[in-house]
Amino acid sequence: MTVGRVLVDAQSARFAGIDPLLPPVTAPADGDVVTAALPDGTRVAGVLHHQVHERRSPARLWSATEVWELAPLLGGTGGAGMDALLRAWRKRLDLARPAERDSACVLTWPSRDAEATRALLDHGLVPLTVIAVRRGPSPPVAGVATIRRATPGDLEAVLALALAELHYSSMVGSTVRRPDAVELKRRGLADRLAAGGPMWLAERDGVAVGLVECAVVTAEPGNWTGSRLPPGRWGYVNCVSVLPGARGSGVGRQLMAFAHRELARLGTVGTYLYYNPPNPLSSVFWPRQGYRPLWTMWEVRPAGALR
Incomplete structure (x- = not known):
């Protein structure tokens, strides 16, 4: 069994304990591998994907043009592993020299992982978007429309x-x-x-x-x-x-x-959507409709602002 497989399995077990709706972790697509070591010698990794959207791409309506996205494999290390990996990512960016404008670092992580949240905030990432889910019936609502x-x-x-x-x-x-x-x-x-x-x-x-x-x-x-x-x-x-x-x-x-x-x-079997926690309308409306965050998409713009 490879180290990557060990990290995937351990991360799946940790996610299952954090939120029962999370699916099993799958190995990320091939990309640039970033690794880091904790003080006790435990190693964590991540796969970094770099994309530059074409000028006429619809994705640019909800994304920076140049995006550096990291898929972490932390195993069961939690916040300590996230902190170590983000430090290694910062060093990798120093070599990559991302665009000073219209660029972003992006990372998606389970919303209920409070340990990792602390590390993400400390490194300058902002919870800009959540993937929220809803299951169960919806009774009719009377209205004027x-x-x-x-x-x-x-x-x-x-x-x-x-x-x-x-x-x-x-x-x-x-x-x-x-x-x-x-x-x-x-x-x-x-x-x-x-x-x-x-x-x-x-x-x-x-x-x-x-x-x-x-x-x-x-x-x-x-x-x-x-x-x-x-x-x-x-x-x-x-x-x-x-x-x-x-x-x-x-x-x-x-x-x-x-x-x-x-x-x-x-x-x-249910519905899902994206909304922005900083949005004063969405952040109130969607929980009232029965939605709750499952994944949070953390972001920092420009990419070089990652700490």
């Missing part, structure tokens, strides 16, 4: 709502307002509407005031979703937006109750 399926003819209304969400998120999370955001959003939404994906509008007096855009994915061994969620068919909530003048009126709650029932009807 009428909810219907979005169609290709609704593109302009859907685009306006999606851009409102992007604008707000850019102030309180990882989203970046790019010059070509409108074009990128229009193209992506048009494709999803044409494909008939699950997307619903909330209307008041015939005016679209809320949007929920979803997808259905399968978590299974070997795919990305399977590395983050328990096995099964899951509903993914990609975007929820309510126009500023309609916020606080129950439209969002009504939309999500409807979406939860529809996704359950499609055979999903």
Whole structure:
């Protein structure tokens, strides 16, 4: 058995004790290996992936252009192992010389691992995004809005709502307002509407005031979703937006109750989504809808600010 396999198995055992919803750890994809040693000689490792998104990539709407992402293999060492590995990462960055602007260091780790959280904070990383999950039924919610399926003819209304969400998120999370955001959003939404994906509008007096855009994915061994969620068919909530003048009126709650029932009807075992803990709306709204953090995505921008 290799050292990597030992670390993977030990990390799986530790994760199972932290949060029963975490799937077993899988070996990260090939990349640049970073290693570190603890004072007692115990070794930890991580796999570092470097990516530069193309200028017209939709990923640049929620990500820095140059990203250094570390997948830690700490075994059972907890916070001490995380601290040692982050120190080694900092030294590796000194050699790599990342861009001074529009770059980031990113690391995803179980939200309930308080020991590791202390080390991540000490090294300058910020909990910008969480992957939150929800399981269980959602009773109907009465409201003033009428909810219907979005169609290709609704593109302009859907685009306006999606851009409102992007604008707000850019102030309180990882989203970046790019010059070509409108074009990128229009193209992506048009494709999803044409494909008939699950997307619903909330209307008041015939005016679209809320949007929920979803997808259905399968978590299974070997795919990305399977590395983050328990096995099964899951509903993914990609975007929820309510126009500023309609916020606080129950439209969002009504939309999500409807979406939860529809996704359950499609055979999903639960739903998941991303939200930003610094967002004063999302950080209150999503726990009230039954979601709780499973993974936290830690980030520092620019990448050279890692301590």
